[in-house]
Amino acid sequence: MVVCRLQAPASGTITGLNIYCGVNAGSPYLVPVVYADTTNGTGGTVNVGDPVGDLLGYGTSTVVSATYGWQTFGGLNVAVTAGASYYLGFMVGPTVNDVVNFARSVGGSGAVNQEMVQYTGTDYPVPPSTFGTPNDYNEMIVSIYSTYDGSPTPTPTPTPTPSPTGAYDYYMGISGSNYVISTSQSLNSPLKSSTSSSTAFNWLLGTSGYASSGGTVYVEAGSYTVDGVWNIHLNDISVTFDSGAILTAIAGLNYWMLLVGDESYPNNPAYGTHCTIIGGSFNGNSANQAHGSDPQGTPDLFTDYYGIGAIWLGGQYDLVQYATVYNCRMWGIWSASSYSGCNDCTIYDIGWNGFSTYQNSASGTVNEAFCTNCVVYACSDNGIDSQSQNTIFTGNYVYNCAPNEGQPAGSTNSYWGIAWEGSNSGDLTYGGTGSGTYAQCIGNTITNCLHDGVFLSDTGSNYIIVSGNVITGSAHYGIGVFSGGSDNIIEYNSLSDCSYVGIDICTSASLDNTIYGNTFSGCSTNTADSGTGTIYTQPSIVAVTVTSSPMAAGLVSANGSAGPAGSLSTSPYIFYATVGASVSLVANTVSEYTFESWSDAGAQTHNVTVPSSNVTYTATYS
Numbered sequence: 262m263v264v265c266r267l268q269a270p271a272s273g274t275i276t277g278l279n280i281y282c283g284v285n286a287g288s289p290y291l292v293p294v295v296y297a298d299t300t301n302g303t304g305g306t307v308n309v310g311d312p313v314g315d316l317l318g319y320g321t322s323t324v325v326s327a328t329y330g331w332q333t334f335g336g337l338n339v340a341v342t343a344g345a346s347y348y349l350g351f352m353v354g355p356t357v358n359d360v361v362n363f364a365r366s367v368g369g370s371g372a373v374n375q376e377m378v379q380y381t382g383t384d385y386p387v388p389p390s391t392f393g394t395p396n397d398y399n400e401m402i403v404s405i406y407s408t409y410d411g412s413p414t415p416t417p418t419p420t421p422t423p424s425p426t427g428a429y430d431y432y433m434g435i436s437g438s439n440y441v442i443s444t445s446q447s448l449n450s451p452l453k454s455s456t457s458s459s460t461a462f463n464w465l466l467g468t469s470g471y472a473s474s475g476g477t478v479y480v481e482a483g484s485y486t487v488d489g490v491w492n493i494h495l496n497d498i499s500v501t502f503d504s505g506a507i508l509t510a511i512a513g514l515n516y517w518m519l520l521v522g523d524e525s526y527p528n529n530p531a532y533g534t535h536c537t538i539i540g541g542s543f544n545g546n547s548a549n550q551a552h553g554s555d556p557q558g559t560p561d562l563f564t565d566y567y568g569i570g571a572i573w574l575g576g577q578y579d580l581v582q583y584a585t586v587y588n589c590r591m592w593g594i595w596s597a598s599s600y601s602g603c604n605d606c607t608i609y610d611i612g613w614n615g616f617s618t619y620q621n622s623a624s625g626t627v628n629e630a631f632c633t634n635c636v637v638y639a640c641s642d643n644g645i646d647s648q649s650q651n652t653i654f655t656g657n658y659v660y661n662c663a664p665n666e667g668q669p670a671g672s673t674n675s676y677w678g679i680a681w682e683g684s685n686s687g688d689l690t691y692g693g694t695g696s697g698t699y700a701q702c703i704g705n706t707i708t709n710c711l712h713d714g715v716f717l718s719d720t721g722s723n724y725i726i727v728s729g730n731v732i733t734g735s736a737h738y739g740i741g742v743f744s745g746g747s748d749n750i751i752e753y754n755s756l757s758d759c760s761y762v763g764i765d766i767c768t769s770a771s772l773d774n775t776i777y778g779n780t781f782s783g784c785s786t787n788t789a790d791s792g793t794g795t796i797y798t799q800p801s802i803v804a805v806t807v808t809s810s811p812m813a814a815g816l817v818s819a820n821g822s823a824g825p826a827g828s829l830s831t832s833p834y835i836f837y838a839t840v841g842a843s844v845s846l847v848a849n850t851v852s853e854y855t856f857e858s859w860s861d862a863g864a865q866t867h868n869v870t871v872p873s874s875n876v877t878y879t880a881t882y883s
Contacts, residue, residue, distance in 0.1 A: 275318075275339045275347075293320040295339040295347055317347070429501070431465060431472060434481035442471075446479070459489030466500075467492040474498070480506045480541065487511060493521045496534045496576065502541030502584075512549035515569055517595075519543070522575025524568070527597035528624040533576030537829070538584060543571040545589030547612060552590060560673050561612065567591065570611075574601040580826050581606060592617055593640070594632075597624050602631035602653070604826045608640070612672040615640040615659075620649040620683075626690065629653060631825040634833070638662070641672030644710070647700065648683035650690045653825050655703045655835035663711035676711035678735070681722040681746075692717070693724030695748065697839075700725040703804045704835040707731070713738040714759070720770070722746035726837050728804040729875045730754045739763045739784065742792070745770035750777075750800050753875045757782040766792035775800050778874065799873065801840050806877040808833035809848070816854065817880050818847045838871045848880035857881045 275295055295317045321336030341347055434441055434448045440461040442453040452471065455461045465472050472478070475497040482505030493500065510518050517524075522533030550569050552561040570592030572581055579601040586593045586608045593608040596618040608615040615637040618630035627649035634656040637644040644659035659678045679702055683691040693699040702725060707714040714732035717725060723746055732739045732754060739759035740751055745768060756763040756779060763784040766774055771792040777799055781787040809816040809832040815823065817832055824830025838844060848856045848865045856865050860879040863869065869878065 273341060275337050275341055292323075293335075293337055294318070295337060297347065429479040430476045431478045432481060433462065433465070433478060435483040435485070440485070446481070448481075457488050458485050459487065459491055462491040463489075466495055466498055468494045470495050472498070477501070479503070482506055484509065487514060487518045489514070490517050491519045493519070493533050493536050494523065495536075496530075496532070497536070498533075499537040499539070501539040504540060506540070507542040507544065509544040510546040510550065512546065513551065514546070515550050515552075515567065517568055517573045518545065518571050520573045520575070521579050522573075522598065524573065524575060524597075526623075527575045528577065528599055528620070528627055529575070530577045533574075533579065535578045536576055537579070538572065538581045540583045542585045542587075543589075544587060545569070545571055547588050547590040547610070550590040561591070563673075568595070570595060574598050577601060578827075580604065580829060582826065582829060586615075587611075593637075595619065596630040596649075597627060599626075599628040599630065600825070602633070602825065603635055604631075604633050604824070604829065605831050606635045608635060608637045611640040613640070613642040614646040615644045617643070617646040618649045618652055626650060629825065631655075632657060633825060633835075634831055642675045643677045643680045644707075645679045646677075647681045648691065651693055651698060651700050652681075653701045654679055654705060655701055656833050657705045658708075659705060659710070660708040661710075663709065675716075676713075676736075677716045677718075678707035678710040678714045678732070679705060680713075680716045680718055681725060682718050683721055691719065691721030691723070692746070692749075693726075695724045698724065699750070699802070699837060701835075701837060702727045702730065703837065704729045704806055704833065705731075707733070707735070709734040711736050713741050714756075715740045717742045717746040717749060718744060720745040723748050726750045726752075726802060726804070727754065728752045728837070729806075729835075732756045733758055735759045737761045738765050741765050741767060742771050742774055743767045745772075747772040747774060750775045750802055751779065752776075752800055753778045753804070755780050755782075756784060756787075759784040761785055762789045763787045765789045766795055769793050802837050803840060803871060803873070804835060804875040805838050805844060805871060806833050806835045806875075807846060807880075808877065809880045809882060811882065813854075815851060816849055816882065818849065819844050821845070833877075840871055840873050842871045843868050844871060846878055846880075848882075851882075854882040857883050 297317055318337055318339040430444070432443050432446050432448060436448055439454045439456055440458045441448045441451040442461050442465050443449060443451045453461050453464045464470065465478065472495060474495045478498065478500045480500060480502045482503040485506065485508045487508050488511045508518060519538065521536050523529065526532060552567055552569060555561045570589045571586040572584070572594045574581070574596045575598050577598045577600055579598060581594055581603040582605055584603070584606045586606065587610045589611050591613045593611045593615040594603050594606065596602050602618070603616060616632040616635065618627060620627035629651045630649055631653035632645050633653065636658045638660045640662050644662045645654050645657060647654070662676045662678055681692055681700065702715055707730060712735070714735040715727055715730065716738065722742070727740055727749065738761060739756035740754065740763070742749060742765070751764055751774065763781045763786065764776060764779060766789070768791055773794045773796060774792055775796040776788065777797060805819065807817050807819045812832045814829055814831045817823065817834065819834060819836065822834070824834040845868050846859065846863065846866070848859065850856065858881050861869065
C-alpha cells in the first residue's frame with residue numbers, strides 16, 4: 262500500500278486520485294482508497310483491515326499502464342471537511358481478484374495479508390513511502406494527487422470594480438433581447454442596438470469603430486453571451502465592467518472572448534495600444550469549445566495550436582485589472598505585446614496557462630510583459646508562463662496546478678506554478694537580456710503544484726532573478742533549472758515539503774547560476790547541483806518590496822515608478838536593485854487616505870540605501 266496525507270483546504274468531495282506510476286513487470290491493479298486520520302495529522306496508524314472504522318471509501322480497480330506517467334483512478338465519492346486530515350492511498354495486487362476485498366493489503370496471487378500503515382509525518386502532496394513488499398509491483402514511482410472538488414464554486418463572485426463615477430463617453434448594456442450602445446447610462450437614444458453582443462461592441466471599438474481613440478466605455482451589469490470575439494482595435498481605450506457584468510463564451514466560439522489589437526500584427530503599437538480593461542467576469546465555457554480535432558476529455562495536442570481563451574493583448578502598454586477569468590479550454594490571459602499584462606486579477610480552471618506571455622517571428626521581441634499581484638490556480642499546464650524577455654512576475658499567489666474536478670476538458674499536464682519556456686524562435690532572447698537586466702520571479706507564493714513550483718525549462722531561460730518566493734508542497738522540484746538555463750540568481754526563497762529536490766540545477770549545460778540564502782523545511786533533498794560553475798556566494802542583486810497598509814493603487818512609488826502598470830499599479834511594488842544603491846521612496850498624498858509613517862521611520866519622501874538582503878518598506882495610512 263502507498264499512502265500520503267491530505268489536510269482538506271475546503272469542504273468538498275474527493276472523486277478520484279491520480280498517480281504517477283509504471284511497472285517493471287506484470288500488470289497490477291490499483292484501487293484508490295481514502296482513510297480517516299483519527300489523529301488529525303499528529304501521527305498514528307491506519308487500520309487497513311478495518312473498513313468500518315478507518316476506511317471512508319474506495320474507488321474503481323484499474324490496471325496500471327505499462328508506461329510511466331500519470332494515470333487517473335476514479336469512482337471515489339468521499340466527502341471531506343475543511344481543515345480535517347485524511348489519508349489518500351492505493352491498494353495494489355497482480356490481478357483484480359487480489360483487490361476485491363479493498364480492506365486487504367498487497368502480496369502475491371491470492372494473498373490477503375493485512376497490514377498496519379504508520380503515518381510518517383509526510384504531508385500531501387509529497388510522494389509517500391511505500392509499505393509492504395509486493396514483489397515487482399512495489400517497483401513504482403509514486404506521487405498521489407487527489408481530483409478534489411472543493412471551493413470555489415464554478416461561478417465566482419467577480420472582484421468588485423468601481424461603480425460609475427462621473428460620466429463615461431459610452432455605455433453598453435442590455436435592453437430586452439438587444440445589446441445596446443449609448444451615450445447615456447440609462448441607454449436612452451441608443452447609437453447601436455443588436456441581438457449580437459460582438460456586433461454591438463465591435464461597432465463601437467473594433468476596426469473602423471465609431472468611438473474615438475481615448476474614449477471611455479462602461480459595460481453595465483448583465484449576462485453577456487460572447488457570440489464572436491469582442492475586439493478593441495482603437496488606441497487609448499478604457500473599458501470598465503460593472504461588477505455584475507458576466508461574459509460567457511458561446512458554444513463553438515473556439516477563439517478569444519476579448520482581443521485587444523490585431524492578432525495578425527501582434528506587438529504593433531498601431532492597434533489597441535494603451536488600452537485598459539477593468540473588472541468583468543469572463544467564463545470561457547471550456548466544455549463547449551473545440552481545440553481543432555482534439556476530443557473533449559483528452560489532452561490537447563501541441564501540434565494543433567489554437568487561440569482559445571478569455572483575453573488576448575496585442576497592442577503595447579495594455580492592462581487587465583480586477584478581472585475574474587475562469588473555465589477556459591486553453592488560455593486565461595495572454596500577452597503578445599510589450600509592457601502589457603495583468604494586475605490584481607483572479608484566474609482559475611484553465612486548461613493550459615493561466616497567464617502567458619509569448620513572442621515569435623510575427624511579434625518580434627516582447628519586452629517586460631507582466632503578471633503582478635494576481636491569484637492564479639487550478640491551471641493544468643502552467644499557472645503563469647513566460648516565453649518572452651524581461652518578464653515581470655511578482656506578488657502573485659499560485660496554487661493547485663494539478664488535475665482538479667473543475668479542470669476543463671482538453672487540459673495539458675505540465676503542472677508548473679511559474680515557468681519560463683522557449684528556445685526555438687531564432688535569435689529572440691528569452692529570460693533576461695543580461696548586463697544587469699533580469700526577468701523577475703519575486704515575492705510570489707506558490708503552493709501544491711503537482712510538478713514544479715518554479716521551472717526554468719529551456720536553454721533561453723537565462724538572467725532570471727528568483728527571489729523571496731515562498732514555495733510549498735511541490736511534488737517534484739521547488740525550483741528547477743533545466744536544459745542549460747544560465748546566469749540566474751536564486752536567492753532568499755523559502756522552500757518546504759518539496760518531494761524531490763528543493764532547488765535543482767539539472768544539467769551541466771547550466772552555467773554560472775547563483776544559489777544563496779534559501780531556506781528549506783521537509784524537502785527530500787534541499788539542493789542538487791549538476792550545473793557548471795554554480796556560485797554560492799552572496800549576490801549583489803536583491804529584491805525590494807515597497808508596499809502600503811492598506812494596499813491600494815496610487816499610494817506608493819519607488820524611483821518614480823509605482824509598478825509595471827504605471828499609475829494603476831497596486832501595492833506591493835516589487836523589483837530588484839543593486840546592493841548599496843539609493844532608492845527614492847514616496848508615500849503619495851491621496852485624498853481618501855492620511856499618511857502616518859514609513860516602516861523605517863523615514864519622511865513621507867526619503868531615500869534609502871539598498872541593504873545586502875531582501876527588504877520591505879511599508880507606508881502606513883489611516
